[in-house]
Every structure is written in structure tokens, then in C-alpha cells.
Amino acid sequence: MRTRLPETVGKSQLGDLQVLSRIRPFLWPRRDPRLRLLLVAAICLLAAMAGVNALVPILFATAVDKLSADAALVAAPFALLLAYGALYWLGKVMSEARWLLYGPIEQRIQRRVALHAFEHLHWLSLRFHIQRSTGQLARILDNGIRGVRALLFALVFAILPFLIEIGFVTSVVLYRFQAWYAVILLLTLTTFTTALVIGATILRKRQREAVIEGTTAHGKAIDSLLNYETVKYFGNEAHDAQRYDGALRRVERLTVRALFSRSMTGVAQVTPLALGLAAMVLLAGSDVAAGKITVGDFVLVNAYLLQLVRPLERLANLYRSIRTELVQVEQLVLLFDEPQEITDAPDARELPPGPATVAFDHVSFGYERRRPLLDAVSFRIEPGRMVAIVGPTGAGKSTIARLLFRSFDPTAGSIRINDHDLKTLRQQSVRAAIGIIPQDPVLFNETIGFNIGFGRPDADQQEIEHAARLAQVHDFILGLPEGYDTIVGERGIRLSGGEK
Numbered sequence: 001m002r003t004r005l006p007e008t009v010g011k012s013q014l015g016d017l018q019v020l021s022r023i024r025p026f027l028w029p030r031r032d033p034r035l036r037l038l039l040v041a042a043i044c045l046l047a048a049m050a051g052v053n054a055l056v057p058i059l060f061a062t063a064v065d066k067l068s069a070d071a072a073l074v075a076a077p078f079a080l081l082l083a084y085g086a087l088y089w090l091g092k093v094m095s096e097a098r099w100l101l102y103g104p105i106e107q108r109i110q111r112r113v114a115l116h117a118f119e120h121l122h123w124l125s126l127r128f129h130i131q132r133s134t135g136q137l138a139r140i141l142d143n144g145i146r147g148v149r150a151l152l153f154a155l156v157f158a159i160l161p162f163l164i165e166i167g168f169v170t171s172v173v174l175y176r177f178q179a180w181y182a183v184i185l186l187l188t189l190t191t192f193t194t195a196l197v198i199g200a201t202i203l204r205k206r207q208r209e210a211v212i213e214g215t216t217a218h219g220k221a222i223d224s225l226l227n228y229e230t231v232k233y234f235g236n237e238a239h240d241a242q243r244y245d246g247a248l249r250r251v252e253r254l255t256v257r258a259l260f261s262r263s264m265t266g267v268a269q270v271t272p273l274a275l276g277l278a279a280m281v282l283l284a285g286s287d288v289a290a291g292k293i294t295v296g297d298f299v300l301v302n303a304y305l306l307q308l309v310r311p312l313e314r315l316a317n318l319y320r321s322i323r324t325e326l327v328q329v330e331q332l333v334l335l336f337d338e339p340q341e342i343t344d345a346p347d348a349r350e351l352p353p354g355p356a357t358v359a360f361d362h363v364s365f366g367y368e369r370r371r372p373l374l375d376a377v378s379f380r381i382e383p384g385r386m387v388a389i390v391g392p393t394g395a396g397k398s399t400i401a402r403l404l405f406r407s408f409d410p411t412a413g414s415i416r417i418n419d420h421d422l423k424t425l426r427q428q429s430v431r432a433a434i435g436i437i438p439q440d441p442v443l444f445n446e447t448i449g450f451n452i453g454f455g456r457p458d459a460d461q462q463e464i465e466h467a468a469r470l471a472q473v474h475d476f477i478l479g480l481p482e483g484y485d486t487i488v489g490e491r492g493i494r495l496s497g498g499e500k
Helices: 016-027 033-069 075-123 126-130 135-177 181-227 230-234 237-289 295-336 397-404 427-432 448-453 461-470 476-477
Strands: 358-366 374-381 412-417
Touching: 016 033, 016 075, 016 135, 016 181, 016 295, 033 075, 033 295, 075 135, 075 230, 075 237, 075 295, 135 295, 135 427, 181 230, 181 237, 181 295, 374 397, 374 476, 448 461, 461 476
Parallel strands: none
Antiparallel strands: 358 374, 358 412
């Protein structure tokens, strides 16, 4: 069967605001008051830091005016200069202190997102996982979790203090200078923002194509590595390398095109900044020459311009990065939207303990509508009986076990355990009552003891060894250098087929 992701995964279906709305519960969780308190503290700290940074140039400009007015009165300007140094130091301390808050917030949110994704994938139906590509899913999870972390830092710890600082600076300019300064400043910011948004929208479209293609390429690589032995058996290393290189070639082409768009939008953004900077400096210079403002005011205008221009350039990079990370998070959100096919009924009950009678009553099923597999199958198994189901490959033997395990629901008919319809019982209670030995044993990359005890995690070492003796593998395990602590390798690759 050709492995592929379900159609919803990898497609673009959500806008930026929809993605942000979907991850908001992780960034502002209702049931985690400590995290919310840390976020509020971080926002307050960032607001105070922005205010301090906005006050620093005012003190310096005032000190310049005092020194220019009367060189004899040195105490006041030097006091202002000391205050200027103290505020500068305080702003830097606050900037470093934010990391004390960011660390716990980042790790808690990353943990919550990763756990939710892990649980959701395990609750998805077997149909989804039959169609899965492990490499693509791993890439989506990794990029999505990293994207949420990057969005948290960019939105709260980078952009928020800058926006607050812009508000402070604009207020000071409106209060201390003529309206023309504020008009130039607002026009510069508006033009810059417009170029930023339009350019980032174009970039996101290009970036999305590269991300989706990169996910596909990663899936091909992981799929080949998981089937390492098969590749070796047929000597197809070069063939698989060519397939992978073909996917990487498409990623390369799309990424280069996205980087070209990023460069062009960068040029469009710095142009209004340069024009606005020149206009403000020229206006301030002419006002100083005309005696309308002081030299200190000129210094203040220049300081504020530098204080805005450099962060604006960084904001442009951050905004473009945010749009890119939103593409990564979008793929994760689409994965969260994948529905759970098999669910417990609201009034589902536990399977009563004890011997059980299993009955299939005119059960029909097919993995695809165009390809029915079981047609009105009926049989009854009484407690204590050993029953074998035989038939050619593809007749539906494994499917009957999957239906009993309720990995799928029949398209017609019913399955009953002790006269309880399987759909009326809790899935976990049914599965807990079934012991299963799959025809293709796949092991965790853990110890032999861990793999034996996985069916009952609370089993102690004696119970694990007892199970091994019943399976007649205890002596073989003791003959290994590390015994029950032997690592079996990924998918049990370090063991032979019989040993697995």
C-alpha cells in the first residue's frame, strides 16, 4: 500500500487568525493559573521596560540642554546624566530578567502542546495510521511545537514591548514637538507596516509551498531509513537516494523563490524608514537653526529615530518569521482537526469481567467502499473454546481481529460480547480483556523487560520473568550479556525474527 498522509494534513485551510485562535488555549490555559500569572508578570515587566527605554533619551536630551544653557551649574546636568545611566542599566536588567519568566512559560507551553499532540495521535483511528507517513508526521510535530515556541517569544517577548515603546515615543513626540514630527513618524510607520504586511503575505504563500514539500521530502527519508534492510536486500541505495534528491530539488527551488520574495519585501520596507529618518532629521535641523527647538530636542529626535529604526528592522524580520512559523503551526493544527473515527457512546459502559461469548452477526466491512472485504459474516465463539479462522491472503482474517478490537466499526451487522453490542462498551475495557499476539511483532527501542511488561505496566520483575518462562524465552534472555536489560533496537532490529 502506498503510504500517504490523509488529505487534510499538508493542505492549507486556515488563515493566520484562525491558527492563532486555535493555539490560544495553550498560550492562555484556563486550568493553569500559575502559567497565566507568569504571563501577566511578564507583560507587566515588558511594559515597564518599554517605559524605561522611552525615558532614557529624554533625560539625556535634558542634560544636553542644561549643559548648553549654563556651564557653571554642573550639578543638575550631572545628576541627570547619572539618572540617565541608572535608567539605561535598569532597562537592560529588565531585558535580562524577562528570561527568568520566559523559560518556565516556554517549557510549560511546549510540554502541553507536545502532550496534546501525542495523545491525539494515539486516539486517532487505525485508518488514519494505516495511511500515515511516519516521517511526515514526525516533521509536522517537530516543526509545529517549535513554531508555537517561536510564536510565543515573538508575540509576547519581542513584539509586545516594542509596540508599547512605540506608543510611549509617539506620545512624547506629540507632546514635545510640532504636529509635523508626529505626522512624519506616523506616515513612516504606516508605510512601513503596509509594505511589511503585503510582503509577508506573499512570502507566506511561497513559504507554505516549501514547508509542505519539505515535509514530503522528510517523509521519504524516514520511510527509507525505517526500511533500511529492504533497501539493502535489493541494492537500491542509489535509487532511494535519487528519489530523495528529487524531493530535495523541489524544496530547494521553492525555498530559493521564497528567499527572493523575502529580499524584495525587505527592500520595500527599509525605503520608507530611510525617507522618514531623513525627513525628521532635516526638519529638526531646520528648527534648531530657526531657534524653534533646542539642541537637546534635536538629540532627542535623533535618539528616538535610532531607537525606532533598528527595532523596526528587527520587527520586519520577526514578522516574516512569524508568518513562516504560522505555516508550521498550521500543519499541526490541521493534524489536531483530524477527527477521531471510533469514539465511545456517551452512555458506554465497562465490559463485565468473567468468561465471554463472542458473536459476529451478519458483519460486513470494507476499508474502501469500492472494495468490500467481509460480507454478512456470522459465527459464535463460546467461552473456553479454541477457534481458528483460516483463509487465503486478503480474505479478512486480520480484519476480523481488528473489528473485535474495535479499531473499525462494521459497515453492517453487529459484534456482541456476552450479548452486549460492542458499540455500547468502553473501548478501553474491551481491549483490556483481550490478549493479542500480532503476526508482525514490532518492538519498542527499549529493554527486553520493558517490551515484555508493556502489556501490563504495573507488572514487577518476577511477573515479567514468569511470562518469559511461559513463552520459553527466559533461558535465551539470560544468555544475553545484559539479560532483561538488553536493548532490542528500533522496531526490534537487533533480534532475529524468531526472537522477536
